Amino acid sequence: MKRSLALSLAVTLHVAAHAQMSPDSPLVQALRNGRASTALPESRGAQLVAQKIQQQTKSQGDVTVAFVRISRFSSQPRCGRVGYALFQASSNTYWPQFGGQMNVCDDGTPPLRSCKGSTALVAAESQCSDGTFPVDTPEIKAAIAKAVEGGSMTGEQFKAQFALRPKKGGVTK
Numbered sequence: 001m002k003r004s005l006a007l008s009l010a011v012t013l014h015v016a017a018h019a020q021m022s023p024d025s026p027l028v029q030a031l032r033n034g035r036a037s038t039a040l041p042e043s044r045g046a047q048l049v050a051q052k053i054q055q056q057t058k059s060q061g062d063v064t065v066a067f068v069r070i071s072r073f074s075s076q077p078r079c080g081r082v083g084y085a086l087f088q089a090s091s092n093t094y095w096p097q098f099g100g101q102m103n104v105c106d107d108g109t110p111p112l113r114s115c116k117g118s119t120a121l122v123a124a125e126s127q128c129s130d131g132t133f134p135v136d137t138p139e140i141k142a143a144i145a146k147a148v149e150g151g152s153m154t155g156e157q158f159k160a161q162f163a164l165r166p167k168k169g170g171v172t173k
Helices: 004-020 028-033 044-057 138-149 155-161
Strands: 034-037 062-070 080-088 093-105
Touching: 028 034, 028 062, 028 093, 044 062, 044 080, 044 093, 062 093, 093 138, 093 155
Parallel strands: none
Antiparallel strands: 034 062, 062 080, 080 093
């Protein structure tokens, strides 16, 4: 099955929206309990992929987004890294190419970050006293690097991958 960049983006946005909306989201539940799942996004593209998966597996079982805790951060024990992928329980099949990893805390917010020259941790969306924005802590940078070594994209690669530009003739790549 071809990898669908649009579906990967839809699943990622679906996961991110749930992570920010509620401490009871599946992403946060997986951080707390080790595993969780939720229905696939209702978009037309996601439902078409679910149908293709059902055809491929010869099972009409639901296709869901499955979440699993990868690790907790020792410096921020209420936070950790959670992976997600499409999953069909009836065929016991995962599709990691339609997934990714995210850092999250048990209240649904991103982990705290640090400002240059300070050991204090601050909210990810804050601004440092020198006017810059905080950066990931060394522990979180290491978790991201490990994910990239395992085949995940960096934030910059993700942005570049989804910066769709029209080709000649109006077709996007």
